[in-house]
Amino acid sequence: MEQENGSEEVIDLSSALKEIEHEPVVQDVQEQNLSHIPGVYRLIIKLSGGIIKTEGQAKVVAVLIIILTNLFTFSMLFKNKNSGVSEEMVPTSASMEEAM
Secondary structure (H helix, E strand, O other), X not given: OEOOOOOEXXXXXXXXXXXXXXXXXXXXXXXXXXXXXXXXXXXXXHHOXXXXXXXXXXXXXXXXXXXXXXXXXXXXXXOOOOOOOOOOOOOOHHHHHHHO
């Protein structure tokens, strides 16, 4: 190719074309790797934004999510139910003796 200054310069685009040709192949390989992973783990991997890369890591995250939701549920179920009740409404042993 001749440029305006009169010197001939050859531009090698073969390496750039090779990179472009190989990019879709890498994506296809990643999709094939995810095809054998169960749906929930695949969802965790996709939603992680690249932080989680293997099925084992996705399993650990799933277990942690389950543990955290169970802790939250049990804390809501077994919290002190009398926390909103005033002391006047709670019977004491002295008030029970007076009632008898």
